[in-house]
Amino acid sequence: MESNGRQIQFGLIIILFLSSLIVPVILLYPIQEILYRPNEFYYFAPYFNAYIIFMVSLFVMALVLLINYLIIPKTKKRKNIKRGLVSTSLLIALGFIALSFNTYKWIDSRGIHMNPFFSLKVNFVEWEEIVKVEQVNLEKSGVTKPDHLVFTFQDGSTIEEPLAGNMVLAKNYIANELKQRGLTIENVYK
Template sequence: MATTETNRKHTQVAIVIVLFISSFIAPFIVLFPVQELLYRPSEFYLFEPVFKAYIILMAVLIVMAIVLLINLLITPKTKKGRILQRTMVGTSWLFVLGVLFLCINHYQIIDEKGLHINPFFSLQEDVTSWKEIERVEQVNVQKDGITKPEKLIFTLTDGSTIEQSISTKLTKAKPFINLELSKKGLSIENVYY
């Protein structure tokens, strides 16, 4: 009996360590390939996860490692306490799976139809067509004497805005964005701060 309990604790310690270490690596290895499998369209200018999804998934995995560590350190004395402890750990795993699903579902696409953004707490894409876009500004920021593009701000006909942080993929998509804007007589305007 004692050997089984010791083996169980060793297994739990291993899971906590693996979960903690993998929380820094797994989001970057798992998130994008799964999104590509599920959501990547055949033709697009930009397809990428929202960076916030990586951070949220990382934080949730760290929290799960902490929950399992607390579970390992606290040994309930009563049967009711053990049931409560198992319920809390099981609920935590369900929470992690739910957040994993939301992170996988959090992406952005730019294609010939417009901007498709699937917000974190949504199961449907918000689609903004090119017809709805009135202006696009590239915000350039000067740091240490070097001017760098920071973000694109899409201003819509209703006055609302959509901000996209400049990434390598977005930089590669800018010529296509300009092509779509040119059909409306627009182009990306540079703004300096």
């Protein structure tokens, strides 16, 4: 019976190692959409580090289970210590997975909402606080393509958003919001 349990544990370890590469890409965005996406928005996306944190957390869970699989304690006291360490490690990894679900950003008619990693509340920047938006265009192999938008705020801080996927679609809405406030997206060539 114990060898059957060890086979199941080893199978789980392999599944966790492999899924640490695939599962975050498949599950993170849909889960965030269900939990956090507002009804009306121009752009909604997870931060890239949310994917990395999710991947690393699953990998650490697999690693902890592998160490647990390889170390066979001789006494009951050591078994209990090992169980406690494994349980604590897995709970911490699950906590980081939950935090990766809570790492996202969106743009709507009110402004830019950002919930970075380890933030328990959404940082909000109204359109009126934006003083400049630049579209950085990069030349590659003789072809100039839009690369990213740089938002500059009144306090001098900036954020960059890559012009890919949904952001390309949201750019027209962003330009319209800026136009209503007397701003335009400036082109910068690099």
